[in-house]
Amino acid sequence: MENVFQARNKAKSTVYHMRDVVRDRASEGVTFRLRVPSLQISQGEKIALIGESGCGKSTLLDMLAFIAQPTEIAAFRFRPELEGDAIDVAQLWNKKRMNSLGDLRKQHIGYVMQTGGLLPYLTVRDNMSLSRSVLGLAQNDTVESLARELGIARHLDKLPETLSVGERQRVAIGRALAHEPSIVIADEPTASVDPFAAEKIMSLFIGLAEERNITVVVASHAWRHIQRLGLRRLAHHTHRSKDGRTTETVVNG
Amino acid sequence: MRLLKTLRLASRDYAHEWQMSGCFVLALAAVLGPMLVLFGLKFGIVGGMLQQLVENPENREIRPVSSGQFDLDWFTGMQGRGDVAFLVPRTRGIAATLELNSEKSKRIVRAELIPSGHGDPLLPAGGSMPEGMRGVVLSQLAAEKLQVQAGDRIDGSAVRQYLGRKERQHVELEVSGVAPVGAFVREGMFADVRLVEAIENYRDGREVPEFGWQGATNPEERSYPGFRLYAKSIYRVAALKDDLTLQGVEVRTKAADIDLVMRMDRNLSLIYWAIAVIGLIGFSLSLGASLWANVDRKRKELSVLRLVGFRTGDIVWFPVTQAFYTGLLGWALAIGIYFVAAFAINNMLAEQMGAGQEVCVLLPRHFAMALALTLGAAVFAAALAGWRSARIEPSEGLREI
Numbered sequence: 117m118e119n120v121f122q123a124r125n126k127a128k129s130t131v132y133h134m135r136d137v138v139r140d141r142a143s144e145g146v147t148f149r150l151r152v153p154s155l156q157i158s159q160g161e162k163i164a165l166i167g168e169s170g171c172g173k174s175t176l177l178d179m180l181a182f183i184a185q186p187t188e189i190a191a192f193r194f195r196p197e198l199e200g201d202a203i204d205v206a207q208l209w210n211k212k213r214m215n216s217l218g219d220l221r222k223q224h225i226g227y228v229m230q231t232g233g234l235l236p237y238l239t240v241r242d243n244m245s246l247s248r249s250v251l252g253l254a255q256n257d258t259v260e261s262l263a264r265e266l267g268i269a270r271h272l273d274k275l276p277e278t279l280s281v282g283e284r285q286r287v288a289i290g291r292a293l294a295h296e297p298s299i300v301i302a303d304e305p306t307a308s309v310d311p312f313a314a315e316k317i318m319s320l321f322i323g324l325a326e327e328r329n330i331t332v333v334v335a336s337h338a339w340r341h342i343q344r345l346g347l348r349r350l351a352h353h354t355h356r357s358k359d360g361r362t363t364e365t366v367v368n369g
Numbered sequence: 370m371r372l373l374k375t376l377r378l379a380s381r382d383y384a385h386e387w388q389m390s391g392c393f394v395l396a397l398a399a400v401l402g403p404m405l406v407l408f409g410l411k412f413g414i415v416g417g418m419l420q421q422l423v424e425n426p427e428n429r430e431i432r433p434v435s436s437g438q439f440d441l442d443w444f445t446g447m448q449g450r451g452d453v454a455f456l457v458p459r460t461r462g463i464a465a466t467l468e469l470n471s472e473k474s475k476r477i478v479r480a481e482l483i484p485s486g487h488g489d490p491l492l493p494a495g496g497s498m499p500e501g502m503r504g505v506v507l508s509q510l511a512a513e514k515l516q517v518q519a520g521d522r523i524d525g526s527a528v529r530q531y532l533g534r535k536e537r538q539h540v541e542l543e544v545s546g547v548a549p550v551g552a553f554v555r556e557g558m559f560a561d562v563r564l565v566e567a568i569e570n571y572r573d574g575r576e577v578p579e580f581g582w583q584g585a586t587n588p589e590e591r592s593y594p595g596f597r598l599y600a601k602s603i604y605r606v607a608a609l610k611d612d613l614t615l616q617g618v619e620v621r622t623k624a625a626d627i628d629l630v631m632r633m634d635r636n637l638s639l640i641y642w643a644i645a646v647i648g649l650i651g652f653s654l655s656l657g658a659s660l661w662a663n664v665d666r667k668r669k670e671l672s673v674l675r676l677v678g679f680r681t682g683d684i685v686w687f688p689v690t691q692a693f694y695t696g697l698l699g700w701a702l703a704i705g706i707y708f709v710a711a712f713a714i715n716n717m718l719a720e721q722m723g724a725g726q727e728v729c730v731l732l733p734r735h736f737a738m739a740l741a742l743t744l745g746a747a748v749f750a751a752a753l754a755g756w757r758s759a760r761i762e763p764s765e766g767l768r769e770i
Contacts, residue, residue, distance in 0.1 A: 174764075178764040178767075181676070183672075183675070183676060183762060183763035183764040183767070184762055184763075184764035185762060214681055215680045215681055218675060218678050218679070218680055218681075219678065219680075221676065221677075221678055222677065222678020223678075227676050227677075229673075229676075229767060233669075233673045233676070233767065234673075235378070235382075235670060235673060235674075236385065236670075237378075237381045237382040237384075237385030237386070238378075238381065246677055247677050247678070249374060250371070250374070250677055250678045250679065251678070291677075
């Protein structure tokens, strides 16, 4: 009986549910396939996707952020709020409801890009406020207090080009958190900084996510440090054909 | 609200990248500016020639080649036509002269009488006109010789052989005004038809009751040997000439000159449009290509906007706003280039042209047309490119760089 309750509670708190989701990509005669037979991510979970370049980490994150369309889907559901119903993402993709997917992203997801993805013509403050202003949220002191926690308060009125790479990544983390999302997806947020700064930035990021009970999915090369932060590692294995022209990664979790 | 946000972001990006924006504006002006100068030249040269044709009443005049007999019914019928601007009877040339004399000059001037009236194209519109039996307008030469000006009184006299003896009668006239030099180059007097008729009657030995001059009784039916006829516009001259020829009235017109200029206009227009269409295709391609390239260059930034939740429609507005700025600024710069070039060309050729005439001219409506065309092409190209960008998966745009 206890197992049934546990299973029901887990289903209720599941943010992402994917079953037999596939994304194919072909370029210059090389075919890549990411296959997800089953993936469940629960509310507040911190998940790490560790692997070498080209193994499909970014592809999975893009599918979770609804910015890349899966090639095949058996089931893909998203429940950003525990009280709400699960949203059928597969159907939204099938019907090409790009704006509906965009609205889901805007309201519930923060995304940290590998290269920051800051808009060069906006100040740090405006870059961080962007996600809030798109949602129509009041411009309170959220951005300032986040900037203080991230150690970039003195840069708020500067343009991104005047900041170091590490500082830009902090701004990107700030932008992903500013509109108080329930999920943050980070694609190798520390790949372009030195290991010492990477460790610092990642600790800061996970700490802020913990404080806010945010579900985190992060892709990274460095498992050792991620492990110390207590993230669950997502199991995956990659097969390459003998001629090297076909690669398939299977993710389960 | 979201649209406003997009416009604000696009404006900030445009200002932030001012060097790149400036290059796009320069590229646009470099194509549009010379096109405006070319059109200004075509419009100025041919337009000036047409204007000259239209403005010079001589070109609208239709003259009978030989004397005929035209009665009042004929005049009434012709005056009622929509293509006739002014028509007045002419009396016999030999009888239509008057000797003029003024107190200010000792000279006696033999002036030709030109029957005239309101609407006479030879006299400036709104200027002095012959008034009644005594108010006359003198030609410039006649006024100079008599040393008179508007408001002066002059004496007009005519001689006739009547009942075997020579007789001279005088009539006091008032100078209503002096006609411009081009109106009549010899000594002449624009007078009401009734005065011209009175002088002719007097010379023919008939009575002129208005002035108390004795003579034979005037016939009830009167006919005239000629007329002075002006068409409403130069474009009506040919049709009027054909109608009169059909009536058996042989006339002389400047239809051949008019036709020549019209043909030149057609040919020059053809050449211009051939160049303009080629220029326009080049202009649209260059504008479209640069805006397309700009949107392509910004795909990553547009994808970031989509990542944070901007909708497809909002994304399209981003390049459209920037294209609007490029179009507007490029147009303004092209107009600046046009004004500088037109000023130089007009100054260079000022000596060859008449007063007030310009070789390179454009009207406000031409600038408005150029603006509409530029903005239309710019916004269309940017909207297409923006739409293409907005339809691409955001992940593709984000991974590109």
